[in-house]
Amino acid sequence: MSERIRNSILASKLMSAEQAAEIIRDGMVVGMSGFTGAGYPKVVPAALAARIGEAHGRGDRFSLNVLTGASTAPELDGELARVDGIGFRLPFNTDPTMRAKINKGEAEYMDVHLGHVAQQAWSGFYGKMDVAVIEVTTILEDGRLVPSTSIGNNKTWLDIADKVIIEVNSQQPLGLDGMHDIYFGTALPPHRKPILLTAPGDRIGEPYLRVDPAKVVAVVESNAPDRLGHFTPPDAISKKIAGHLVEFFRHEIRHGRLPPDLLPLQSGVGNVANAVLSGLREGGFTGLTSFTEVIQDGMLELLSDDTITIASATALSLSPEAVQEFVDRIDHYRSRVLLRPQEISNHAELIRRLGCLGINGMVEGDLYGNINSTHVAGTSIINGIGGSGDFARNGSLSCFVTPSVAKGGAISCIVPMVSHVDHTEHDVAILVTEQGLADLRGLSPKQRARTIIEHCAHPDYRPMLQDYFQRALQDSRGKHTPHLLGEALSWHQRFLETGSMRA
Amino acid sequence: MSERIRNSILASKLMSAEQAAEIIRDGMVVGMSGFTGAGYPKVVPAALAARIGEAHGRGDRFSLNVLTGASTAPELDGELARVDGIGFRLPFNTDPTMRAKINKGEAEYMDVHLGHVAQQAWSGFYGKMDVAVIEVTTILEDGRLVPSTSIGNNKTWLDIADKVIIEVNSQQPLGLDGMHDIYFGTALPPHRKPILLTAPGDRIGEPYLRVDPAKVVAVVESNAPDRLGHFTPPDAISKKIAGHLVEFFRHEIRHGRLPPDLLPLQSGVGNVANAVLSGLREGGFTGLTSFTEVIQDGMLELLSDDTITIASATALSLSPEAVQEFVDRIDHYRSRVLLRPQEISNHAELIRRLGCLGINGMVEGDLYGNINSTHVAGTSIINGIGGSGDFARNGSLSCFVTPSVAKGGAISCIVPMVSHVDHTEHDVAILVTEQGLADLRGLSPKQRARTIIEHCAHPDYRPMLQDYFQRALQDSRGKHTPHLLGEALSWHQRFLETGSMRA
């Protein structure tokens, strides 16, 4: 038996990726591991894609419902989408091939709060799960599994799937052993109990996943790194955004509204959120903690010098250089990083109790503080809402960050009315662009509009927003949330027609 | 000392409503009791309104920030709005005079999740609170307060206000004593602990409110009932809506996805939600429980014959006849009703743990499952989001109910795109009109559109929706959430121009 597959029953199920892929058939609901490009299966999806391609070549139907933790990588979503192997996908995707299929209407996609997925799967919202395909670092003697770089929904998929395929990836660092905390106390109502976690570093579970060996139909070896892209290095724009946030946090600390070590930070996916975290380093804060979904490069930097002393997440989403730093100093990070199932990292109860300070990227925001995190011009999805809603709704301070313009200035990220709403006016406290910070706490819609225009809008679009708002104040039927309905979405329409929102 | 004011220190502060109103001055932040027309102060607001009217007569500025639990009644919002005494109002209002001021742009209004108010007030979102005006049933010997028909934010206002005015209302039944459960364990992060409630009937606090007697600046006697309107008797439309829901619940029970006694019910405000509850009675369910904000007539009916065995709420919002029934059989109800602070009745942690089954009214929904609970044609507010978001996001099954048309058929409650979003596509599982029930669980946006058009739309509007959807499928730039941006809000625009959404 290999060093990584130490249980004899499971070792006896070793087979090739091609053989394992044979187990998956048309129409199945398949749960896969993977969260923000980390810990997804590396070889079975490609073998499956080949199989699907052949079936389609023969004119046979072959389409799957694919459920994951969150986004994966080209080896999974990319390969399967390329052969039209995914008919239905949830809860989050960032793969460009898959995204193109979704936006062409060739695949169905459901965008789900990451903290809701396990509960909804257990409650039968997505039908019976046929097969789970889960990457792990090691199979222990007793059959328990050392998770890899993400946990996501793996515990749930292992529990509810009829059959399980395990990929053992020898590139995942053995040093990950001990960094996971799998909570086995969740249940469906009316059987739920309080989850007794009161600080981001609390251990409430066990380091290993469990699987019923009788359900394991295949064990497959792989040897490939998580294929993660590079983050855009923080530019002048994101440094300014971070600067405004740091100034605001300092101000709140001075007024006693935030503790000096802030509150557990959540930081969203994307370049901007990543850059903002780097920027926090300049803030002179110490002893920070994080209770979040994903540890990106920016968070690792903060962990490297103990600006953040403990980070709880469900995935390590690191660039190749950051992976190297992580592996080189794994003993430093092992005592500072805890990976949990996403039903815990994104749990309403815990986010509310800890009072997380959420910092999430966005596509656009409107005058009244509604946020679009997902759709370009209301119809094409970029990624998905991810866990931003879990934190924006239930944390204690919900911040959204974006450059004030996109596409070289052709798009204003502050618009009269957002073309899709992911976070309502009720869930947004702080809005930040490189232009400044709008503090929306305790403000009515019209008060919000004034501060957003003044502090967040790009100077090129400020007069247009001002003009819309003034005319709406004048002509809107109702003046609680003034709008000119015939014009509210005209900026997006103009962008579609002319390539620019400029009048 | 009167039977209702048994503490000598507080009794010594007895004065008239007019004298008490003198304490409140222009520009103050005032926290008042009151939740869905129950337990609001009955006499100080009117005296205050008189004072404000006089000040305005002299040309003086006099405008207040008024914070409550939720909606009050003509004696509070109505009186103060009439004299333009409220410059800023939160978190919920149903008073027509106040609503008119808001929609004319003459008063600022902030619509807040009811479960967020206490936390935001504590965190300084609304500024320092100058005065609290709180109705109670009795002042006990030791100075503790027997709450009246609602608790709302009373605990928080008593804690954070600089000064306190207490109204002792001798019309509130003495039998309320013992029905309240005030939890004193909340804190701001990072000091929060798990709230150890695991069933709707669990007592986790004490029956009485506490107040620092040094802060009490006035005690005022009142003698007036909660002035609650009548509910529209359930009509054929709402009976059909209830029927669809009952059928769905039975179906889920048969498939093991809901327990036979369902899960703790939350039922929203309004006539439709009230009628649906009455309809549940026909469902043959027994041993139901409720964890909700407000007990309306429909819920009382279910409690009267033990269809519901325990109901936890923050307010008793009953019609005059239901009040009579309640008082007549108060011993029956005392062991079945628990009133809690709204930070507990609407707490994310508890709603998630209990897995509440939320049933809320709505203004309109769109093809993709987004819900507008608050705005007519995107600009005029009706009431507010109330607690619907607390339950829709964090409960286990989020249902929204509405007749398929409003205003005699001139308005379709199913539209291409809602004109305001209060509940996003991610937070809506079940949509019900008298036409039928759309089960949106596990569906992509386009799949949702098909089922909503088929099951929920009124036949008069179904072809128009079908037509929009087909053309959007064809011409939308992105086909994940197909829309024609130039047309998406045209139904509302047409309604504003012609008085009807019909083409």
Ligand SMILES: CC(C)(COP(=O)(O)OP(=O)(O)OC[C@H]1O[C@@H](n2cnc3c(N)ncnc32)[C@H](O)[C@@H]1OP(=O)(O)O)[C@@H](O)C(=O)NCCC(=O)NCCS
């Ligand atoms: C909104 C989101 C896409 C921003 O991502 P980002 O990497 O920080 O920001 P960028 O500025 O690089 O924008 C990403 C893309 O969106 C485009 N974009 C940004 N704002 C836009 C707008 N208003 N209209 C159209 N496109 C826009 C950018 O041009 C860029 O496109 P490109 O890749 O073709 O260059 C990202 O934060 C996200 O997916 N959020 C939702 C999920 C989430 O919040 N998760 C949190 C926890 S999991």
Ligand SMILES: CC(C)(COP(=O)(O)OP(=O)(O)OC[C@H]1O[C@@H](n2cnc3c(N)ncnc32)[C@H](O)[C@@H]1OP(=O)(O)O)[C@@H](O)C(=O)NCCC(=O)NCCS
């Ligand atoms: C949405 C809501 C207003 C519906 O109230 P309801 O009493 O059940 O429903 P009704 O059908 O009687 O409608 C109330 C009014 O809204 C109007 N209305 C309903 N749908 C409408 C629509 N799509 N467009 C315009 N007006 C509409 C009705 O015509 C009626 O107006 P009227 O009073 O002038 O006759 C109510 O549920 C609400 O305020 N919800 C938000 C708060 C909430 O959910 N709280 C839950 C816990 S506190």
